[in-house]
Amino acid sequence: MTVNESTTDRVIRFLLALVLFYFAFQSASPWNWILGIVAVVLLFTAITGFCALYKVLGISTKR
Secondary structure, three states, X not given: OOOOOOHHHHHHHHHHHHHHHHXXXXXXXXXXXXXXXXXXXXXXXXXXXXXXXXXXXXXXXXX
């Protein structure tokens, strides 16, 4: 796994993950589970710097 995300991309993903975690824990509904899963994926990609979807599409924001 090579890094294919820029620092800006990673920071945005991290902040978005925090916001989604906040909303995911507001109440117990199926939508909150989905928000939580999306938040975990965003957090993982922000920490590792690797996005599998970027890899499949041949995109790299890393300069």
